[in-house]
Amino acid sequence: MTQSTRWFWLTVGLISAGLLYFLAPILLPFVAGALLAYLGDPLVDRLEKFNISRTLSVVVVFFVAFLIILPILLFLIPLLESQIRLLFAKAPSYIDWLMVNLEPKLQETFGVNIPALEVEQLKSTFTDYFSHAGSFFKSLLRTVTHSGFVVVGWAANLFLIPVISFYLLRDWDRLVAYIHDLLPRDVEPTISQLAKESDDVLGAFLRGQMMVMLALGTIYSIGLKLVGLEFSLLIGMLAGLLSFIPYMGLIVGIIVAGAAVLLQTHDPMNLLWVGAVFVIAQMIEGTVLTPLLVGDRIGLHPVAVIFAVLAGGQLFGFFGILLALPVFAVIAVVMRHLNKSYKGSHLYGSPPESYIATDDDEASSKAS
Template identity: 55%
Template sequence: MSESQRWFLLITLVVACGLVYLLAPILSPFLIGALLAYLTDPIADRLEAKKLSRTQSVVLVFIVLTLLLVLAVLLLIPQLTEQIQTMVRQVPAVIEVLHGRLLPWIEQNTGLSIDRPDLESVRQLFAQYWQQTGSVAAKLMGGITRSGLALAGWVANLVLIPVVTFYLLRDWDVMMANIQHLLPRNLEPKVTLWARECDEVLGAFVKGQLLVMLALGVVYATGLWIVGLDLALLIGMLAGLASIVPYMGFIIGILVAGVAAYVQFQEPTILAWVGLVFAIGQMLEGMVLTPLLVGDRIGLHPVAVIFAIMAGGQLFGFVGILLALPVAAVIMVLLRHLHDGYKKSRLYSTDEPEQTGEVE
């Protein structure tokens, strides 16, 4: 890479970061559209390979996505709303169980003395909190409704997402080819290699791990529904989302489901059935879902995912969260190549002649 190329790439990077910072309020629908186009491009490519035109492939993909969205709105959203209300109604019972059974059991078996809060005060505090939350939500919705400009912007973003997704998906391969042709000729092979590796990293996480999370959410929700838990869908989806970090979904899910099941059934034996559901989910994840959906592709480390999302949100807000994973994938690939270069450099090994004897 020549000196002028280094300066050009550095200036381009600085300008790009500055534009992201300045244009962050309007970038969300474009980034969401780009993410959806990236996720669905392989499906469109497969349809195109079956002798369909690119536009026909994209239209077919959009029909399927629209049907899934309508199905989610009609089936999942009302169920989740009802289960959230059920959870709120069960909170006093959960407090009663913790106050009247769990704390005495801990004191009896550990010999510890735990200061118990006044149950009525806790109930009043919780009721006051939910009342304030509802009041704030009502004021917020009222403000959005009264502000025609804010409401129009919100609606415009919702409308822009499918429009941007459609055009990006239709021209995705053309845009990638144009970007490749714009690269300096001496850098094009290396940058293409890096881009392919970044795609593998993102594919291992976004296209693989997210499918694993969705599948685990369905497995957990179905299992808890068979057990008879009222909050099966809510807890199952929560455990599936928490599975972004290995074992976190299992731990959070089994704890929350265990408390909810005990409050609902008041039978200790129900905990065994809850444990069985999550044990089956873990076995399916390890033996079926992860090998099938992720395979042996190199993905982002869970700690790197958490740090990237938090850092992106801190620096650029919601836009930073959307950009966190692609940027983390690029940094991971660059660090891998820097590591390989370091191992081959004189900083790591010297050019001194080898010793005649080897040390085992």
């Protein structure tokens, strides 16, 4: 790579990063639309094999997705709303139980004394919010409608996401071919290989892991419902949503569900049933869901996943959180390629291949 070429790609990278940073507030519908188009492209490609036109295939995929998503939202949102209302309604009684049973032990063991005034303020906060807000989603809508620009922004995003997704999905293969044609011929094989590996990683995560998250959330919710937990759907879906970070959903789910069942029943023996639900769910995930839906192609360390999500949120807000893991998966593929290239270069200082002893050579020398 010549000096001018390096400066060219450095300039392109800096300009792209600057545009991404400054345009982040308006990029959410485009990123969401691109992700949906990426998820739907394999389905459209399969329909095209039956001699169905690309546009009609996209329409069919959109229609089927609408038929699947709409009933879920119509049933799920009211159930979640009712459980949130129930949580706010019962929070004061839970706080009273904690003060009666937990405060003496804290004071006896650690010398911690919880001021009664702060407890009463906390209870009044829950009571006031529940009595005035009425409905969680109505309250959210009321908060959003305080600003006309916010309403316009939300409406525009809700309208633009499916429109952008439709057009990107219709022209997806054409766009990929166009980008491939623009690549410099000397780096095209390397970039094509990196793109293929990145597609394997992104496909495994976006298509497989999301299905695992939904399946785990469903298993958690059903299991906690059988245990008798009142907030089974709310806690189960929360644990399923967090399961994209390895063990995070398990840890958070056990802690929250354990605290909830203890506050509800006051019987520590129910903690065993909660633990059994999560253990069985993890066994199903490890033996069935992950091997079947995801495989072992992601290869992202849990700490790296947490860092990617936090860094994306810090830099770009919700848009950054949405884009963090796909971008980090691609970066991980590129870093593995750079690591391999570095170890094969003179900078690493590795000896020539002819002087590297293999395991068979070592074994034969020991035997002699």
